[in-house]
Amino acid sequence: MKGALVLLLLLVVVVACGHAEHRGKPYVRDKVCKEYRTMGKDDFRALTLIMNSKKFSNATFEEVSHLVHEIVSLAETCCTDDADPSCYDAGSSALSAKSCDPNSPFPRHAGVDACCAHTGLERKLCMAALQHSPREIPRYAEPDGDELCANFAKDPKDFADRFLYEYASNYGQAPLPVLLGSARSFLSMVSTCCISPAPTTCFLKEKLERKTLSLLTLLSNRGCSRFAAYGKDKMKFSYLTMFAQKIPSASFEEIFPLAEDAAEAFAQCCDSMAEDCMHKKV
Incomplete structure (x- = not known):
């Protein structure tokens, strides 16, 4: 790969x-x-x-x-x-x-x-x-199952192309392996559920199974966007501030390793082509 x-x-x-x-x-x-x-x-x-x-x-x-x-x-x-x-x-x-x-x-x-x-x-x-600045806030909103299947039935190839375009342009800061895995999972879900005798039940089941991957895509896109903007050291300080606010009872010695690990994870994985890098670190 x-x-x-x-x-x-x-x-x-x-x-x-x-x-x-x-x-x-x-x-x-x-x-x-x-x-x-x-x-x-x-x-x-x-x-x-x-x-x-x-x-x-x-x-x-x-x-x-x-x-x-x-x-x-x-x-x-x-x-x-x-x-x-x-x-x-x-x-x-x-x-x-x-x-x-x-x-x-x-x-x-x-x-x-x-x-x-x-x-x-x-x-x-x-x-x-040359490249455009990444979108600060993803604008992609996943349609409901009926709309997905209606668009898929019209032209499966065009549906897949438009989804890949929308997903990649909205979550372009996510590591490529994460983006690929999530996109592949979504298209597999649509192609499976839209021919299922019980599409609503199928979508509920598949979306539940995709929840972790969808969350990873969202978090890694947000984290890598910050890493690209601030760099490792400033990102570490940002996490220190966040952890201190969320866990006011924790000492500096307790939250510093957490902030350091978080910044290091994005430093290693945002540009990595290893398929499991972000899965292991985040």
Whole structure:
């Protein structure tokens, strides 16, 4: 999983990092194509959708979908056995140029014009660094079972895409493995309960089973958002203050290790690709 996620980042930003640049453009293409073949088009596309929804949290579903389509098409075209060796680099350059078009269908960002003043790798690196500020308060509200099933029945694929977009853009600060696990669990619940002879009972049971994972997603999104804003030391002080207010009878010696452990957990897990990191620490 870790290798796939890291390498997908190379594709999502469509840029060769310095290490890859030294080893040559075929190195980037070969690594991306290996992951595309290993994951398969559908999983590759779903993860690309999640990554770009996190990255461009204020973009519309249509804008993110356009970008995802181009990225997946690039891999699909350039990862065939008979693809020209220059296909990937040429395609990523074309994608970068398309982002500079005033009528680009991709997510908008105030920094695009400055990036487009550059060319080649410098432009790609600049584009890669662009991202929207994460949403401070998640706006996603889960519909009731009847509405979920009605939307699912209309178009299961579109339903899944829109959910992944909404969930990732609202909880974009949560560690990627937590986000993936929670999203996968939700879609499994919907696909199971919407064909159940007793959907209401099914949803109640499944939501109860998902409660821990849903809470973990909410808490880790909130905690990682604070960690990104304050850093480890300030976050530790924040927890010290919170614990002191909530447990006024506790001594400094008692609450300090708790605050230290909480800050350390987010320091280790917010950017971790380990699937169980946050589960173990929080």
